[in-house]
Amino acid sequence: MYADDADFSDVYKACDKTVFGKFYKHDGYLFKESKLCVPSCSMRELLVREAHGRGLIGHFDVKKTLDILHEHFYWPKMKKDVNRICGRCITCRKAKFKVLPHGLYTPLPVPSEPWVDIFMDFVLGLPRTKRGRDSIFVVVDRFSKMAHFIPCHKTDDATNIVDLFFWEIVRFHGVPQSIVSDRDVKFLSYFWKVLWRKLGTKLLFSTTCHPQTDGQTEVVNRTLTQFLRTVVHKNLKTWEDYLPFIEFAYNRATHSTTSYFPFEIVYGFNPLTPLDLIPLPVDGRSSLDGQKKAKLVKSLHERVRLQIAQKNERVASQANKGRRCVIFEPGDWVWVHMHKERFPTHRKTKLHPRGDGPFQILEKINDNAYKVDLLGEYKVSATFNIYDLSPFDVGEDSWSNLFEERGNDGNQGGPSLKDPLQVPDEPITRSRAKKIKEAMQGLVQSTWDEASKSPTIKVGLKEGEPILIHLIQAVEDMT
Secondary structure (H helix, E strand, O other), rough: OOOOOOOOHHHHHHOOOOOOOEEEEOOOEEEOOOEOOOOOOHHHHHHHHHHHHHOOOOOOHHHHHHHHHHHHOOOOOHHHHHHHHHHHHHHHHHOOOOOOEOOOOOOOOOOEEEEEEEEEEEOOOOOOOOOOOOOOEEEEEOOOOOEEEEEEEEEEEEHHHHHHHHHHHHHHOOOOOOOOOOOOOOOOOOHHHHHHHHHHHOOOOOOOOOOOHHHHHHHHHHHHHHHHHHHHHHHHHHHHHHHHHHHHHHHHOOOOOOOOEEEEEEHOOOOHHHHHHHHOOOHHHHHHHHHHHHHHHHHHHHHHHHHHHHHHHHHHHHHOOOEEEOOOOOEEEEEOOOOOOOOOOOOOOOOOOOOOEEEEEEEEEEEEEEEEEOOOOOOOOOOHHHEEEEEEOOHHHHOOOOOOOOOOOOOOOOOOOOOOOOOOOOOOOOHHHHHHHHHHHHHHHHHHHHHHOOOOOOOOOOOOOOOHHHHHHHHHHOO
């Protein structure tokens, strides 16, 4: 094999009579110093896999695997081969999977006016009050940042939540154009989806275990919980009585994103507080006529939109430090990170795999969300944020069995003797599908040319007629 090898053929011939530099021959084998030179064949991959994860070797990283090989073997570009094979090791991927900073922070579009685009979520696990309520339905306007805190029951279904929403939100602010929420069973119910589809409201769901999508509501929930802790003290079951005061205080305070009061953005003025009852000079804005007041509110909304856009740019610039833009397309293969919250049965202990794959991308929802061809055994949503995905290079060696009898593999750098039209058992990548297509087109063209040259076969192809029908007829005549 050395004589025909692309890497060692010249050196092997030069060592026929004497030592060539650090190379020499012994019993027909080529050595460099005390290291055996391995020609370009499947033996290289077998040795890398043996040094990486067989026997007493513990699936170490590239450097340690390379050090083990360097003790006894040599071939050019060994590090490149070790990198490639270790990067495709399924066992390492499952046991050592790490969440990488993939995907850029993409803020939601800036709303145009108050109560057109909203967030909604729930605060659960509260003590049961005397009215039987143990949860809070939180609704936040994405433009003004105004919030409504509505007490409810944890067992309320979609119909009860719709009643609360119409009674507490729609009658004051109208029907919204879009609703951003998590994947709560209430929001995923058939009744909820059909209702809002008929009303023309677009439902936007966050990906599972990715609360950053509706991060505004998560922040409001945390602020609301802090408020409740400061006022209920030891009377834990009286939290419902304090909700109206907490809601007023929240909407009467300046918001960090807009630098305005939520009440002021929605109504054009702030409601009175006990401090406002002190006799002071009257604000000129309260005595403006209708036209001037409308202009004032419009200019206020323009400033708020600009303020939100600038805040989003600052947050995105800070959040994207150290992140890498990764875009997948349908058909790509990815590795999935298995969160304990999302895969509780598959991450019961520390010894369970931290990831699984590879899985194929079925649909690209946007640059940060993808639908994956997940196995049915997981029984979870197949939509993942890009933060939980990492690219997987599908190579022929990822599913190959090196101990299977294949005959003399010879020089792997030469032309492949494999039938290009043979459909493999492993997943077909886009490059492999392209090769199969090209081989099929070549076979059809060669068969057609052969049939056209045969004196015993009449091949008449009129313009516009499909070639396949004539080709089938020609093949039948040839046989």
